[in-house]
Amino acid sequence: MPPQVPRNLLRAARARAVFQSTRPSRPAAVRFQSSEAVRRTQESNNVYNAPPRAFSQRKEEKFTAGTASTSQRQTPAAPLKLNSKNLSQLQNVTVPTYQREGVKQGIVHVGVGGFHRAHLAAYVDTLLEQFNVQDWSICGVDLQPFAAPMRDALKPQDNLYTIIERAAEGTTARVCGSITDYLFAPDSSEAVIAKMAHPDTHIVSMTVTESGYYMNENTHQLQTDHPDVAADLAGEQPPRTVFGYLYAAMERRHAAGLRPFTVLSCDNMQKNGDISRNMLVSFARHQNPEVADWIANNGAFPNSMVDRITPRTNDEDKVSLAENFGVEDAWPVVTEPFHQWVLEDKFVDGRPPFEKAGVQIVPDVHKVEEYEMIKLRLLNGSHSAMGYAGQLAGFTYIHEVIGHPVYRQFVINMMHQEVKPLLPQIPGVSVDDYCNTLLGRFSNPTLKDELPRICLGGSGKIPQFIMPSIAEQIVANGPLRRLTLVAAAWFRYNSGIDDAGKAFKVDDPMVDELQARAAEGPLAQLEIKTLFGNDLRDDQRFVSELKAALEGLEREGALAMIEKYA
Structure with a gap:
């Protein structure tokens, strides 16, 4: 399904032109790309010059401190399977030193693909490792049967995985431990809903791609005639859409007198938070207007801009990780040094100190x-x-x-x-x-x-x-x-x-x-x-x-x- 597109692109363009010409300038709260804060990347036809990892050197150090690199590693022995038992024996990668078992899962994330594991989960891993944040590990969730290979990869590894970061000057690897639990909805949809509804859950984040928002391309409203949405609205179980799960959990929290959780979209869409709000409130209104009003009046849906190039992982990546770093990982994630996350500061039930890990928090x-x-x-x-x-x-x-x-x-x-x-x-x-x-x-x-x-x-x-x-x-x-x-x-x-x-x-x-x-x-x-x-x-x-x-x-x-x- 296409994303939000105005019916009349030229009319929208004219409106934006008028808006821009009359809008007063505002000082920037944070830098998007400042020459004072960043080593400039010069263009070259043949040479790759690694870009900054964040938009300040200080933030870069926080995100990457201690990461093992190809220049530092020892000659690996036979590769070890990645799991909690073997963590202390891994010699050529950075591993979590925090006690994963004692950290609360304040975030439930829907859509545990490569981008999530290279982006939000990596930021949270930095907070857990360097800032002793105890309430904000992640429970990963996948809703669709096609995600079964991710379940099968993560479970034997105690939800650990390796982030392989590639630049021209070398490759680094770190084991990420921020996902401390994982639920596969086709195995138990009730477990997913209960986890979202639990008082310890403060944020439900998601990367479900544009099509997962079921937005009607003409009206920009919920596509209620889509078979998946229609089935959820009819009460069929288990739910088929992310909004079926979000509504069920919100309904339980409303009945229990709890706050809503913050719904945090990490998808690459304009106004992703606004779209999330409109779709969920519309879904809820078809079910229970009282719950819909409660979500609309008390919920939070921050908008965000996310950026990190994350290619698909292939078998060659797994072999290279085993040979060069001594880690046998069923599904590592490959990414670049660069990362960015601009996040609207709009949370209803608390949030981690994301800014300590380099997230750019903006007020509106x-x-x-x-x-x-x-x-x-x-x-x-x-x-x-x-x-x-x-x-x-x-x-x-x-x-x-x-x-x-x-x-x-x-x-x-x-x-x-x-x-x-x-x-x-x-x-x-x-x-x-x-x-x-x-x-x-x-x-x-x-x-x-x-x-x-x-x-x-x-x-x-x-x-x-x-x-x-x-x-x-x-x-x-x-x-x-x-x-x-x-x-x-x-x-x-x-x-x-x-x-x-x-x-x-x-x-x-x-x-x-x-x-x-x-x-x-x-x-x-x-x-x-x-x-x-x-x-x-x-x-x-x-x-x-x-x-x-x-x-x-x-x-x-x-x-x-x-x-x-x-």
């Missing part, structure tokens, strides 16, 4: 939105540019694409000429520095970030990361050729055939409709109103640019068109 949603816009349109927009045009040209990894001088110049010029002029100006923020940092992150050859991961779910990405910038450039009568080529590359990508005639899988929840439209003609996908609104297809300039880009991709291929537009 508007500040989160500004940081979020910069990140989504520069990082994710550039990822989309490299992903779809790179896949068509036969590339495999992001670092290969950005390492090609033509693609690199295209990305640089798209960022600076077509995206940067649209971004909010925050005092103390250097967007130029951030762009340079992104080039370094993209160039990291050790991550091996595969293009299929970047291209996954384009129907939920292009409307967020590319189309709003196009709409705003139409309103401003500004440059949009490169952005339009990115949209065209996605249209072409949806055919499932690259420029060499090789077939590939298009992994998208809307794949059937996208490919049916693609077969109708080059511009037919623009008719999908849920993705592109009602008005972009009527703008002659944009349609002309899109048609020219599509024809060029078909005739000349992605590499030639990227070179022409660079």
Whole structure:
């Protein structure tokens, strides 16, 4: 299901243009990317310069202190299985020294994938290790049967796992212990609901992807006609959606006279907290208006911006961990040194001191939105540019694409000429520095970030990361050729055939409709109103640019068109 997209993108762009022109500037509460606080990452065609891990050196040290690296490790003996019993025998990785058994699980997290384990769980691990935080470990939860492999990996390891952090200068590894319990809803949905409803649970966080919010793309309300939502509203058991579980737990807390827990979305969506609130309150209103009002009036749904590149873990990663660090881990997580989390300070029942671990706490949603816009349109927009045009040209990894001088110049010029002029100006923020940092992150050859991961779910990405910038450039009568080529590359990508005639899988929840439209003609996908609104297809300039880009991709291929537009 696509994310929140205005019915009329051009109307939304005009409204934002008016808002920006009349809005007074505000001092920045924290730095997004300040040249005073961060070692600048210089762009280079061939050399990866590691970006800062956080936006101050002090925070970087807190997050990474004591992490074992390839330069420090001893020659490992036979690898040991990762579990609590073997922790003290692991010689080449940093391991938790806090007593995991005595820490309360103040956070229940839904969706224990790679990103959660590299991001929120890593921040919490730092708090437990360095700041003696006793009430805030994590109970991980997965709701869907397809997550059974994660259950089977974590349980024998006592919910421990390894964070493999890769940079050009070396690889580090640390065992993360912040997930101290794990519940698999298909085994016991009651256990999950009871855990959320327990008085010791203060935060329920989640990474369930855009489709897990069941938001109607036209009305931006709960998609009550979706079979999963309809089943939950009808009372079928076990619940199928995250909102079925959240409501059941909230209902119990309301009946027991407890506070609501804070619902903390960690998904890569604009206004993720607001969306969470609207969907849950709407779900509750269909069940019990009194509980819905209680949630609306007493609950908290902070907005956040999250950032850390986390490729999929493969068998090669597991073998490398065993050979180089002596750890046999069924499902480690691979990530980059860089991390960022901008979080609205809106919690109803307490929170950990996240700022001690480097989280940027901001006082209101508007500040989160500004940081979020910069990140989504520069990082994710550039990822989309490299992903779809790179896949068509036969590339495999992001670092290969950005390492090609033509693609690199295209990305640089798209960022600076077509995206940067649209971004909010925050005092103390250097967007130029951030762009340079992104080039370094993209160039990291050790991550091996595969293009299929970047291209996954384009129907939920292009409307967020590319189309709003196009709409705003139409309103401003500004440059949009490169952005339009990115949209065209996605249209072409949806055919499932690259420029060499090789077939590939298009992994998208809307794949059937996208490919049916693609077969109708080059511009037919623009008719999908849920993705592109009602008005972009009527703008002659944009349609002309899109048609020219599509024809060029078909005739000349992605590499030639990227070179022409660079």
